[in-house]
Amino acid sequence: MAKVTVLAKHLHRLGACSESLIWIEGRTPKQAWEACDRADWLLWWAAKTSVNSHQQVVLAACACARLALRHVPPGEDRPQLAIEAAERWAANPNVRSRADASAAASSAYAASYAASAAASSAAASSAAASSAASSAASSTDAAYAAAAYAAAKKREHEKMCKIIRSMLTLPYRKATEGQA
Secondary structure (H helix, E strand, O other): OOOOOHHHHHHHHHOOOHHHHHHOOOOOHHHHHHHOOOHHHHHHHHHHOOOOOHHHHHHHHHHHHHHHHHHOOOOOOHHHHHHHHHHHHHHOHHHOOHHHHHHHHHHHHHHHHHHHHHHHHHHHHHHHHHHHHOOOOOHHHHHHHHHHHHHHHHHHHHHHHHHHHHHOOOOOOHHHHHHO
16 A cells, blocks of 8 residues: 655645646655646646645646637637736736636636647647548557547647746645645
């Protein structure tokens, strides 16, 4: 049976999913933060602690969401407007009510998750089009399409994780070790 680490206790106390608790096994907080390829996990962890401000987390989510704007159909301004509203709130949180702040944060988080989905969808469309344009559909074409989709999705997540790590601090302090 694996030894439960201080990091595992910390994340469990925050309400981390079982998949993430299995993934972090044997990793230090710094190793987990630097190796994680799930932008949603990084944002969640940062949002659940007080190391980064709520505004910083919202700005990081907005930066991730901006990656998806290239996939938004022309004339559809709502995603960009939601991102901009969240960024305005993060720049000056005192001018809005608590409800506005919550709505802005929710928009930013939703937009960042949508960024991942849109990037994945675009990758799938591109891979499918590439596969269809090649010779008759075969298992090789299907395998290529699946591999292209997975690679594009991985690249988008890597971009988001890099953005998050550049904007936020490792959401773990040694002071929390005694509380774990």
